[in-house]
Amino acid sequence: MLKIGIILGSTRPGRVSPQVGNWVKEIADKRGDANYELVDIADYKLPFFGDAGSEEQIKNWTEKLKSLDGFVFITPEYNHSITGALKNALDLAREEWNNKAAGIISYGSTGGARAAEHLRGILGELLVADVKAHPTFSIFTDFENYSSFKPAELHLNNIKLMLDQLIAWSGALQTLRK
Numbered sequence: 001m002l003k004i005g006i007i008l009g010s011t012r013p014g015r016v017s018p019q020v021g022n023w024v025k026e027i028a029d030k031r032g033d034a035n036y037e038l039v040d041i042a043d044y045k046l047p048f049f050g051d052a053g054s055e056e057q058i059k060n061w062t063e064k065l066k067s068l069d070g071f072v073f074i075t076p077e078y079n080h081s082i083t084g085a086l087k088n089a090l091d092l093a094r095e096e097w098n099n100k101a102a103g104i105i106s107y108g109s110t111g112g113a114r115a116a117e118h119l120r121g122i123l124g125e126l127l128v129a130d131v132k133a134h135p136t137f138s139i140f141t142d143f144e145n146y147s148s149f150k151p152a153e154l155h156l157n158n159i160k161l162m163l164d165q166l167i168a169w170s171g172a173l174q175t176l177r178k
Contacts (some may be wrong), residue, residue: 004034015076024074024159027159034069042085046058046061072102072104076108103131103165103166132165134162
């Protein structure tokens with residue numbers, strides 16, 4: 001069975017990515033088509049790219065990535081892009097990302113669309129095939145008081161479509177890694 005990591009792309013205090021990630025995982029687990037797990041980059045205490053003396057943290061991170069067949073990125077939009085923590089986590093690995101698939105879920109004032117577009121370019125360089133379906137959440141309408149995730153029901157179909165595409169592509173790309 002495929003292993004899909006739901007990567008939480010924010011590490012700041014008060015972040016809402018764990019709420020979004022838990023909601024997605026709850027939906028995904030009901031499908032029975034893969035093993036889904038939350039992967040919180042905050043748990044890895046990743047150093048900045050190029051810092052010396054942090055081999056153990058990087059090794060733990062790359063080993064986790066190696067064990068996964070695909071990814072769902074939960075990314076907020078910060079200053080029209082992804083978070084620095086997510087960019088750093090992407091940069092700390094190379095081959096571990098290659099020939100895998102990813103779905104992107106974004107949120108922000110414009111649904112995080114600009115962050116998702118930046119993430120797509122980075123993923124392309126890392127040989128990660130991103131799927132077309134892209135659920136977006138508005139910080140104004142899908143979060144109560146900007147902090148409590150209350151997604152509109154209309155998002156459910158887009159989440160399911162993204163997961164359908166992710167499973168299909170992750171399975172197909174698995175053959176390239178054998």
